[in-house]
Amino acid sequence: MLISRQVLERSTVDVRPFALTALRHPTVSTLLANHRVLLADLLDGLGSPLHVVLPEIFEENVVKLRQAFTEAGVTADILFAKKANKADCYVRSAATLGVGVDVASTPELVKALAGGVPGHRIGVSGPEKDDTLHALAVQHGCLVAVDSISELRRLAATARLARRHASVLLRSRTAGQPASRFGLSAAERETAVGLCAELEDHISLRGFSFHLNGYSSAERATAANEMIGHCLNARRRGSLSTDLVNIGGGLPIRYVEPRLWNEFLAQNEPAHYHATKDFKDFYPYGGQPAAQALRAIMAHPVDCGERLSAKAERNGIRFMVEPGRALLDQAGFTMYRVQQVDDRRDSDGYAIVTVTGSSFSLSEQWFNSDYLPDPLLMSAQPAADETFPACVGGSTCLENDIVTWRKIGFPRQVRRGDHLVYLNTAGYQMDSNESPFHDAALPLKAVIRLGDDGAPPRWQLDGIQ
Structure with a gap:
């Protein structure tokens, strides 16, 4: 306890910021290196903050995950978890590539259908879905993950009225x-399986799904193996044909190099943050890439050392996966304009940079955490000999409206009118928490695609066909 008090009471003036340099996709590097004028014009014209979304990178990530499944020798369906980003362009890319979409609300389902994704490629998740969502899902032949006995009965009644079958997963x-x-x-699952048999005129049981917190490949493989067992037990109970296991999302991505991440964890302390903020947990920013994690899940030994993928193939089991962050890896970034700089280096050892916008557009604080990859400083000024330590605050009247609590070592003094770029924000960061607080307009999204053969990038506002 004495050591902890010494850390908390330590002067922050001499604390040097720790660099967590964000990884960059080549397309992002090209935009930042060769098209800064375009990016600056978009930010000036469309407002701060501005989200830049890159559907071409989303499409690359789909290809990588499909390749990982192929290498593992399993059959699988990919559904993009729409909750990870509201941009329409990703849904249109999914439709083009034959990828499904996972939704959890009526508006999300409507947007998926409007984006060209057919109902049979849409999964409907979420607890205790309302009757409106049930009715739309049944009408379009969506796959519904049922969360309770009461929901199963309500869904069957909806299907009966519509004179249709509802395709169902039982979430266990x-x-x-x-x-x-x-x-x-376990008891409810057994009851639900029996109820599906009784309601076979209206319910088609396809398989089982589950929900996990965390990013452990071993835990996800173990849970998937449990679901295979539930499928086999359901088959033994009669004419039920259950052949689908949904392993959910939770595929990690890598924001920074693992070496940097491990060094950061070893040195991290409250003195590195504004107001000595003490965060207890962080996203694993130096973790496995998603495709690598997926291979580890499929190769994980289950019964008597058999690989999960081999057991699935032997028993005629298909997999379904619902990645959100994994498909959005590097597929977007967020830009802020610097509104003011409060230089407190003489007294506190760091400055407070205020940007136009708020932390609602960088949503890691929703998880009581900080978005850790270093933002980039875009400016016409050259780098200085010494770093400029600063945290980044939003322009609302809230004391806790801090975009970056961690003190960043900027390469030169930050000035009013400069631009900050937060990389790799498409997955959950951009719009999970955005709010028209202070009557501010919600930030816009600019869709950018690089031109072929050296042609300039093409851009348009998201949602505009």
């Missing part, structure tokens, strides 16, 4: 996370 709690608020207990 796992042995590793039995206290989850999502899914059926």
Whole structure:
């Protein structure tokens, strides 16, 4: 306890910022190196903050995940978890590539259908979905993950009225996370399987799904193996043809090099943050790339050392995966304009940079954490001999409206009118928390595609066909 008090009371004046340099896709590097004038013009013309979305990189990520499944020797369907980003362009890319979409609300389902994704490629998740969402899902032949006995009965009634079959997954709690608020207990699952048999005129049981917190490949493989067992048990109970296991999302991505991440974790302390903020948990920014994690899940040994993928193939099981962040890796970034700089280096050892906009557009604080990759400083001024330590605050009247609590070592003094670029923000960061607080307009999204054969990039506002 004494050591902890010494850390908290340590002077912050001499604390040097730790660099967490964000990884960049080549397309992002090209935009930042060769098209800064375009980016600056877009930010000036469309407002701060501005989200830049890059559907071509999303499409590359789809190809990588498909290749990982092929290498693992399994059959799988990919559904983009729409909650990770509201941009329409990603849904249109999914439709073009034959990828499905995972939705959890009526507006999300409507947008997926409007973006060209057919109903049979749409999964409907979320707890205790309302009757409106059920009716639309049944009408379009979507796959519904049922969370409770009561929801199963309501869905069957909806299907009966519509004179259609509802395709269903039963979401089950796992042995590793039995206290989850999502899914059926073991007893409820057995009851639900029997009820599906009774309601076979209106319900088609396709398989099982689960919800996990965290990014452990081993835990996800173990849970998937449990679901295979549930499929086999359901088959033994009669004419039910269950052949689908949804392993959910939770595929990690890599924001920074693992070496940097491990060094950061070893040195991290409250003195590195504005107001000695003490964060307890962070996203694993130096973790496995998604395709590598997927291969690890499929290769994980289950019963008697058999690979999960081999067991699935032997039993005629298909997999479904619902990546959000993994498909959005590097597929967008966020730009802010610097509104003011409060230089407190003489007193506190760092400055407070205020940007036009708020932390609602960088949503990691929703998870009581900080978005850690270093923002880039875009300016016509050259780098200085010494770094300029600063945290970044939003322009609202909230004390906790801090875009970056961690003190960043900028390469020169930050000035009013400069631009900050936060890389790799498409996955959950851009719009999960955005709010028209202070009657401010919600930030816009600019869709950019690089031109072929040296042609300039093409851009348009998201949602405009």
